[in-house]
Amino acid sequence: MPQTDQAAKIRAGQGFIAALDQSGGSTPKALRLYGVEEDAYSSEKEMFDRIHEMRTRIVTAPAFTGEKIIGAILFEQTMDRDFEGKPAAEYLWKERGVVPFLKIDKGLEKEDRGVQMMKDIPGLDDTLKRAKAKGIFGTKERSVIDAANPDGIHAIVAQQFELGEQVLSHDLVPILEPEVTISIQEKAEAEGILREAILRHLDHVPSGQEIMLKLTLPETPNFYQALVDHPKVMRVVALSGGYSREEANARLSQNRGVVASFSRALTEGLSAQQSDDEFNATIAATIDSIYNASIAG
Template identity: 55%
Template structure:
């Protein structure tokens, strides 16, 4: 583990940019960006277009280490290049931003009110490859749809089980048990989730370092006990479908919780914008999210 990167993630101001749209969410991300399905004929062309979008964001003069701590990458992005360097090397060497890799392979069908992660085949090989590509940490997402204790326990069990494997391999894993913002009785689901996380943290080896990516909570400062836990490097928030304005308002009411936004970060960007217009909109977006992250 790179200690300089670890200290930066733990102590510096800023937020994490989520640039990890995968196969299922890529067409929607491209459509919002102004590229419709008619513009590509297969997955290869689709991923090439989304990589150009991500590269444009990463290369923007607005995308700087002064406001951005890390960026979450899709696996194909890790093996693609930005300005002649592999994406992770470009982020760290050129921008001073920590590269983080999405490792989950999507979600299982709904059971007990939740969607667990699909199995991650060849995780060991993926982690070895990530080490070769100079990745700092990982991220994996599962989703809570109902306030169901059995399902929520299963989600937290799975996240911690895989997270410990990833941490043992020398990475800082981000555990992301997302509570869908449309969950009936979302507040009750968050109470169950926090209780499970705290119980797992009590049993965690003191040397095991992890992060969390959590849905913006209904109760302000709700995750303070998790944020300050000695095993937790940083806790970040996902926007989860809230607009950028609403996400920033909610985030600002949660001290020491920082953003890890995807759609809210890229809101307003379009493929047909001039570089000046694109950079100005991105700059405003980054500044607003940064401001909310340091409240």
């Protein structure tokens, strides 16, 4: 079974999960928002070095601790690197009291039936064994819903749970992330189909095992309450999904028992040009705002 004290922190801890898992496709945008333009690096290696510098600055900031952050999702390259001379997952848990997760999906297929399924994940069993050995607690895997198409949504949920079973077989806890795009007109309808599909699949999760869910903030407050209260769901977390931090926090605070797992909203306002004092003050204020919204529901 996953580490008991880490499971207890995720299940009942006050705080949120920081998403620090930008991958190759999303890294240039993340760096640009941080004030690092593409002419500041000349290769993929240099690009990943720069994003690791940003992540290191975040996780070593004084406010980045288990007091308000219960977990952090890492990109695979980050898992294989160090923070302040210690392996990333070990540093997060032992030095910061933050439970480490690993992003395992390899991107999305082209849209079909109103959804984008996950691409195949080569060598996943080996990756999961390596993650377990490095002290990773769980995984995160994302796919996207762009329309209220029942066939597509049921297919996406089936794929998520199938992958979740593979993760559970390695004594890791999967965060299933079937993201509903915030801009679609039938968002509320898609959320209804998604909720029912998830509830059906939860019936087949083996007794004694738990999964997590990462969901788009719903149109109706507390819409996912049945999932929050489900005995096979360790925690429901919310993605910011393109909402500003202010709007994401406002929506989050209306959903009881749901906590944040923000990526872009977490790094909003941070800049490579800031002094350490400015950077640390900004990230501390951000952490406070997301924490307060997470515990308000």
